[in-house]
Amino acid sequence: MSRTPLDTVEHAAATPDVELPWAELGLKKDEYERVVEILGRRPTGAELAMYSVMWSEHCSYKSSKVHLRQFGEKAPQSDALLVGIGENAGVVDVGQGYAVTFKVESHNHPSYVEPYQGAATGVGGIVRDIIAMGARPVAVVDPLRFGAADHPDTKRVLPGVVAGIGGYGNCLGLPNIGGEVVFDACYQGNPLVNAGAIGVMRHEDIHLAKASGAGNKVILYGARTGGDGIGGASILASETFDDAKPSKRPAVQVGDPFQEKLLIECTLEAFKEKLVVGIQDLGAAGLSCATSELASNGSGGMRVTLDDVPLRDSTLSPEEILMSESQERMCAVVEPAKVERFLEICDKWDVIATVIGEVTDGDRLEIFWHGGKIVDVDPRTVAHDGPVYERPYARPSWQDELQADDANKLARPGSSAELKDQVLKLVASPNQASKKWITSQYDHFVQGNTVLAQPEDSGMIRIDEESGLGVAIATDGNGRYAKLDPYAGAQLALSEAYRNVATTGAKPLAVSDCLNFGSPEDPAVMWQFAEAIRGLADACQQLGTPVTGGNVSLYNQTGEVAIHPTPVVAVLGVIDDVARRTPVAFQEEGQLLYLLGDTREEFGGSAWSQVVHDHLGGLPPKVDLERERLLAEILISASRDGMIDSAHDLSDGGLIQAVVESALLGGKGARLVVPDGLDAFTFLFSESAGRAVVAVPRSEEVRFNDMCGARGLPVTRIGVVDGESVELQGEFELSLAELREAHEGTIPALLA
Amino acid sequence: MTARIGVVTFPGSLDDRDTQRAIRLAGGEPVALWHKDKDLHQVDAVVLPGGFSYGDYLRAGAISRFSPVMETVIEQAKAGLPVLGICNGFQILTEAHLLPGGMLGNDHLHFICRDQKLRVENAATSWTSDYSEGQEIFIPLKNMDGRYVADEYTLDKLEAEGRVAFRYVARDGVADERGNPNGSLRDIAGITNEAGNVVGLMPHPEHAVEPLIGSGRTDGLPFFTSILKKLVNA
Numbered sequence: 001m002s003r004t005p006l007d008t009v010e011h012a013a014a015t016p017d018v019e020l021p022w023a024e025l026g027l028k029k030d031e032y033e034r035v036v037e038i039l040g041r042r043p044t045g046a047e048l049a050m051y052s053v054m055w056s057e058h059c060s061y062k063s064s065k066v067h068l069r070q071f072g073e074k075a076p077q078s079d080a081l082l083v084g085i086g087e088n089a090g091v092v093d094v095g096q097g098y099a100v101t102f103k104v105e106s107h108n109h110p111s112y113v114e115p116y117q118g119a120a121t122g123v124g125g126i127v128r129d130i131i132a133m134g135a136r137p138v139a140v141v142d143p144l145r146f147g148a149a150d151h152p153d154t155k156r157v158l159p160g161v162v163a164g165i166g167g168y169g170n171c172l173g174l175p176n177i178g179g180e181v182v183f184d185a186c187y188q189g190n191p192l193v194n195a196g197a198i199g200v201m202r203h204e205d206i207h208l209a210k211a212s213g214a215g216n217k218v219i220l221y222g223a224r225t226g227g228d229g230i231g232g233a234s235i236l237a238s239e240t241f242d243d244a245k246p247s248k249r250p251a252v253q254v255g256d257p258f259q260e261k262l263l264i265e266c267t268l269e270a271f272k273e274k275l276v277v278g279i280q281d282l283g284a285a286g287l288s289c290a291t292s293e294l295a296s297n298g299s300g301g302m303r304v305t306l307d308d309v310p311l312r313d314s315t316l317s318p319e320e321i322l323m324s325e326s327q328e329r330m331c332a333v334v335e336p337a338k339v340e341r342f343l344e345i346c347d348k349w350d351v352i353a354t355v356i357g358e359v360t361d362g363d364r365l366e367i368f369w370h371g372g373k374i375v376d377v378d379p380r381t382v383a384h385d386g387p388v389y390e391r392p393y394a395r396p397s398w399q400d401e402l403q404a405d406d407a408n409k410l411a412r413p414g415s416s417a418e419l420k421d422q423v424l425k426l427v428a429s430p431n432q433a434s435k436k437w438i439t440s441q442y443d444h445f446v447q448g449n450t451v452l453a454q455p456e457d458s459g460m461i462r463i464d465e466e467s468g469l470g471v472a473i474a475t476d477g478n479g480r481y482a483k484l485d486p487y488a489g490a491q492l493a494l495s496e497a498y499r500n501v502a503t504t505g506a507k508p509l510a511v512s513d514c515l516n517f518g519s520p521e522d523p524a525v526m527w528q529f530a531e532a533i534r535g536l537a538d539a540c541q542q543l544g545t546p547v548t549g550g551n552v553s554l555y556n557q558t559g560e561v562a563i564h565p566t567p568v569v570a571v572l573g574v575i576d577d578v579a580r581r582t583p584v585a586f587q588e589e590g591q592l593l594y595l596l597g598d599t600r601e602e603f604g605g606s607a608w609s610q611v612v613h614d615h616l617g618g619l620p621p622k623v624d625l626e627r628e629r630l631l632a633e634i635l636i637s638a639s640r641d642g643m644i645d646s647a648h649d650l651s652d653g654g655l656i657q658a659v660v661e662s663a664l665l666g667g668k669g670a671r672l673v674v675p676d677g678l679d680a681f682t683f684l685f686s687e688s689a690g691r692a693v694v695a696v697p698r699s700e701e702v703r704f705n706d707m708c709g710a711r712g713l714p715v716t717r718i719g720v721v722d723g724e725s726v727e728l729q730g731e732f733e734l735s736l737a738e739l740r741e742a743h744e745g746t747i748p749a750l751l752a
Numbered sequence: 753m754t755a756r757i758g759v760v761t762f763p764g765s766l767d768d769r770d771t772q773r774a775i776r777l778a779g780g781e782p783v784a785l786w787h788k789d790k791d792l793h794q795v796d797a798v799v800l801p802g803g804f805s806y807g808d809y810l811r812a813g814a815i816s817r818f819s820p821v822m823e824t825v826i827e828q829a830k831a832g833l834p835v836l837g838i839c840n841g842f843q844i845l846t847e848a849h850l851l852p853g854g855m856l857g858n859d860h861l862h863f864i865c866r867d868q869k870l871r872v873e874n875a876a877t878s879w880t881s882d883y884s885e886g887q888e889i890f891i892p893l894k895n896m897d898g899r900y901v902a903d904e905y906t907l908d909k910l911e912a913e914g915r916v917a918f919r920y921v922a923r924d925g926v927a928d929e930r931g932n933p934n935g936s937l938r939d940i941a942g943i944t945n946e947a948g949n950v951v952g953l954m955p956h957p958e959h960a961v962e963p964l965i966g967s968g969r970t971d972g973l974p975f976f977t978s979i980l981k982k983l984v985n986a
Contacts, residue, residue: 166863170894171804173766258764258807350763441863443894445959445966446802448770462965465773579964752860 007045008372016042025052031387038381046367046374049319050382053285054292057554060386063520064552067530070537071547078546080509083206089129089199090548091206092510094574098463099203100471101133104143104196104514104570106553110253111193115160120168120255121229122195124327127172127260128281131267132330134207135199138447139461140169142179142195143475143514143568147188149430149750154183157191158438158751164255165195166441171257172264175450176442177459179475180568183430186479189558194514194551196570198473200463205271209280211298211333214361216277218294218302219339221346221353222263222329225287226312229253229325259328259351266349267330275342278333288322288382290331291357292365295379298333301364302379304357318369333359393526403484405617407603412681419680420732422612424742426685427660429611432653433746434664451578455661457500457649458571462578470578474500474571477516478652479564480605481620486528487535490567491623494539495689496651497571502632503649503692505582505639506573511540513550513569518562520554528565529554536567542625545571580639586666586695586721587645593670593719595655596631596708597691601682607653608685627690634713635692643700643707650691655718656684656726658693660739663726669736672719673729680731683718695721755983757976758785758795760825760841762816766803767838767958774958775799778976787819796983797834797878798825800841802894802956812855812897813843822848834878834949834979839895842942842952851943851952852910853902858895859935867967868893868933868955870941871925874917877948878982882974888925889971891955893933898954900936900943907938918942918953 005011012018022032025048035043035051043051057063072085082099083091089103107122123140130137142165147154169176174197211218270276278298280290287309295302306318316324334342339355346353360366365382367375413419426432435455444453451470452460458474476496482489494511501508513536518525540547556563575581603609604618638644646666648658663669674680696704708715727733757775759782761768772782783795787805792798805816816822822844829835829850837845845851858864867890872883883889902910910916918941922931927939934954942953957972959965 163862167896170863170865170896171764171766171807173803256807258804258809261764261766261804440865443863443865445865445892445894445956446766446770448767448773448959448962448965450966451964581964 006370006372008374009044009376012044013041020048022048026056027052031055044374045319046322047377049323050288053288053323054382055386059285059289061552062387063389063391063554065388066390067533070533074537074541075546076541076544078544081546085549089133091133092548092572094471096464096467096469097202099201099206100198100572101130101135102198102473102512102572103129103549104194104512104568105551106514106516107193107195108553108556111161112157112191115157116164117254119161119164119193121253121327122193123165123168124255124260125283126195126197128283128330130197130199131264132209132279132281133199134205134271135201136268137174137197137199139177139198139459140174141177141459141473141475145182145187145192148185149183151188155751161193162438162441168255168257170443172261173446175444175446177444177450177453178473181435181438184479186564190556190563192516192566194568196475207276207279209293209297210278211294211302211359213277214300214359216333216335216359217339217355218304218357219332219334219342219353220309220329220356221351223256223259223326224310224312225321225324226326227316227320227324230320230323253325253327255327262349262351263328263330266345266351269345270342275334275338276332277335280331282329282331284325286324292379292382294331294333295365296383301360301362302357303360304367306367306369308354308356310352310354318374391520391526392523393530394523395527396524402617403619407606407609407615407618408601410609410613410615416731423656426607426611426653427657427739428742428746430746432607432657434744435747436744437747437752451581452504456584457503460504460578460581468577468579470575472501472504472506472573472575475568476500477566477568479566480616482532482567483564484605484620486531486565488620488623490532490535491539492620492689493567493569494536495623495628497569498543498628498632499649501571501573502635503647505580505636506575507636508545508571508573508632510572511545511547511569513547513567515552516556516566517554518557525562532565532567539625543629582639582644582647584648584662584665585646586662586668589668589722591645591695591697591721592701592717593721594694594696595716595718596694596713598688598714599678599682599686600688602686602688606687621687621689624690630711630713631690631692634708634711638704643704644694644696646695648693650693652687654685654687655693660726663736664740664743668721669723669725670719671722671727675716675718680728754779754781755796755980756781756783758783758792758798760785760787760800760821762787762805762819764803764805764807765801767956768801771799771801771958774961774976777961778973778980780976780980785821787821790820790824792824797979800837800844802839802841805840813840813847816844817847826850829950832949836879837952838956839954842954845950845952850950851945852906853900855897856899856901857897858899863896864933865894869921869923869931870918870955871921873919874914874944877917877944877951879951879975879978880917881982882978890967890969891957891972892959892967893955895954899934900940910943915944916940917944917951
């Protein structure tokens with residue numbers, strides 16, 4: 001895009017009729033006209049570059065904003081929330097002077113185009129968000145969704161994504177402690193690669209993205225700026241894939257985890273010496289985003305000399321420099337007297353750091369190149385005043401028919417032999433099978449504070465070695481439930497993550513979400529999106545867990561076919577002493593197994609209906625948030641008071657899936673009895689929400705039952721931990737060896 | 753009295769703080785050493801921790817071996833300073849020729865993270881004296897380039913001189929391909945130099961020092977108690 005003469009502000013004003021490539025940069029005609037209206041002239045090439053990336057769907061949330069407001073409007077009163085929506089990541093008080101920041105983001109589109117780098121840079125981006133808050137990153141989680149497990153392209157995408165997450169996260173020294181792996185044909189051309197991270201800091205160390213104090217210096221540090229990832233946010237993440245268009249591979253960034261590790265260490269050292277006034281990471285939209293957001297969140301303006309940006313490629317044009325999404329870069333605002341020390345710390349870690357500008361007392365963001373002024377804008381118009389769309393939405397015409405196709409009417413196993421066969425089929429199905437082949441490619445030991453990691457119900461990290469204070473995180477989502485009913489589906493995702501955190505003994509505190517949907521230009525998709533947000537906001541309000549931030553990923557569709565609506569919810573919890581955590585694995589023979597909660601005939605969207613009948617229809621399980629809250633309180637009390645030795649939440653796959661997992665992890669079997677009032681099939685496969693199975697030492701039996709009774713939680717004794725097999729009395733017996741082969745053999749056979 | 757044990761931080765070191773914690777839990781005084789500083793600050797022993805020093809984009813450990821701190825480590829190790837290399841540290845020790853052989857990419861081409869069973873083959877080194885020969889332990893393993901290789905002559909020599917310190921074994925204690933996580937020759941997980949002061953291994957003993965954390969076992973603690981006893985009694 002370089003041209004002579006330089007397209008300065010002056011030049012733009014003098015040449016109003018020059019045609020600019022706004023459509024190629026992803027802007028709509030009315031959006032371009034709005035830019036012209038704001039500036040009172042045509043934009044310069046550099047200004048157009050900035051507006052085009054910052055007003056993209058990915059950066060501006062233009063289609064989702066009107067709905068996302070509910071998270072603020074319905075936010076429950078919470079003393080724990082220190083920093084809410086709008087910053088790089090939310091911050092939660094976890095006690096003892098500690099604050100925890102966490103967030104989940106998507107890197108869906110790049111991961112399909114280039115699985116390794118797409119997934120790797122997804123980890124890099126979320127980790128920089130955490131550092132930018134002032135926190136040391138302590139763990140990552142990765143909720144992943146792929147096409148059918150046996151589809152040939154899954155074998156291209158999944159191993160690349162997993163290697164990319166491992167390659168980046170392992171090299172950063174961040175334990176990977178949780179997440180999910182789900183297969184469904186609906187994600188075939190649109191895998192969902194979501195990445196979450198947690199960071200820990202002291203309350204006084206919280207940092208915000210703002211540039212204030214005229215005369216303060218703007219320092220760009222980290223990697224040099226190259227030509228990679230140009231237009232990643234606009235033309236890649238904000239458009240539907242289309243075979244007819246050219247490859248989008250050049251819009252994917254390339255990661256360097258070693259550089260990021262240095263960036264973490266030098267940033268934390270600078271924080272420790274209190275050298276930083278404001279900080280912002282460079283992710284989507286690169287320098288365009290960092291400069292406009294820092295300036296618009298601060299008190300003054302900003303002047304930047306683009307010639308001072310260290311480049312990998314000296315032929316880059318100013319527009320390209322502004323749009324580049326080269327990874328591992330950050331921007332800090334530092335008082336003049338502290339600049340020298342800041343640069344010294346960067347030098348210690350061999351990190352390139354350059355003063356590229358300063359905060360001014362005006363209210364303009366001005367950017368210079370070769371002596372000419374190429375950008376002169378009100379930064380708020382770039383960062384915050386993007387277009388806002390009230391996209392039309394309508395309940396899809398097929399929704400009623402889908403819900404009428406009742407899964408409860410599907411043929412059920414007619415004999416014990418068939419029941420046994422379906423159990424084996426279920427635990428071996430790709431979605432229910434062990435994901436060890438994947439998770440063993442992630443380091444979960446590094447940093448020496450990992451208390452629980454996948455396949456536990458939630459990941460748990462100790463944050464204070466003396467007191468044992470810890471945090472837990474679980475991420476959950478069920479696109480099948482959400483397809484049947486997006487309002488309930490979003491609430492079920494929250495319910496499950498909330499329950500998973502409580503199952504390990506931690507108290508749920510706050511929520512982050514990653515909302516993965518199809519094209520907002522389709523009214524049916526917009527309806528799913530609006531319903532899911534309404535459901536999630538309502539449920540967060542009722543459970544008292546505020547949404548602290550998150551991410552929206554739209555355009556997850558190829559041609560006309562959208563993915564299942566897939567809200568992924570992360571719940572963060574706190575535990576006073578990690579020594580009291582409850583694992584999934586059965587610990588001791590002879591312990592009594594209890595089922596907590598009510599089991600109903602609920603098979604809509606269930607794993608059983610998918611595995612046995614390849615069916616999706618009916619209604620998802622009933623949501624009962626008050627029950628979830630009660631169950632969580634019981635699980636936390638029981639953990640704290642030593643009444644249970646293992647616990648597992650019941651979700652997809654139902655009770656039998658949970659029991660098989662606990663048995664295989666503990667190397668101890670179980671003898672089960674169908675409780676009164678239930679049939680064997682419903683007992684094993686129902687996916688009613690608000691349930692968990694716990695193992696109680698005999699010495700605690702009375703105390704535990706009394707507690708559940710007093711609090712009004714239904715509790716049913718269903719068996720005992722025993723032997724080398726899982727047996728359902730009068731129906732079948734499956735040896736642990738047989739179950740292990742079925743459960744652990746599937747994924748390696750498909751992917752190794 | 754206790755002993756001062758240095759832990760080197762290279763750019764890209766990851767398990768340096770964890771190793772310091774393990775030393776502290778064993779009763780020692782950890783001392784942070786910096787790769788650009790030749791001075792070992794009067795430590796009594798040195799640990800080269802795990803990680804991806806300099807990103808390991810070249811052969812793992814190939815750049816770190818030339819760092820200023822390694823000049824002193826190499827010189828003093830030859831004079832008897834106890835040195836333990838864990839994972840990336842082991843790779844650096846082979847690159848520095850303090851230990852023979854080298855590490856290639858895992859035969860399955862994946863990063864692997866798991867709790868790994870080992871057999872202690874040599875309980876007479878500075879870092880293994882608190883184990884007994886033949887003892888079986890579980891130590892977390894996590895690496896990308898962990899496949900130990902050397903020429904046949906070197907392997908035979910290591911075996912003959914009892915310098916194979918640890919071997920990968922299966923759950924039943926047999927050293928064979930079931931227990932071998934990466935195709936390491938002769939199931940070798942760790943080795944020692946002739947004098948027994950320099951030991952390197954791929955698994956991470958610093959992640960097996962607390963009952964609740966990591967693998968949930970404390971099988972790695974004797975590495976650190978071994979060296980402390982030796983230094984304090986010396």
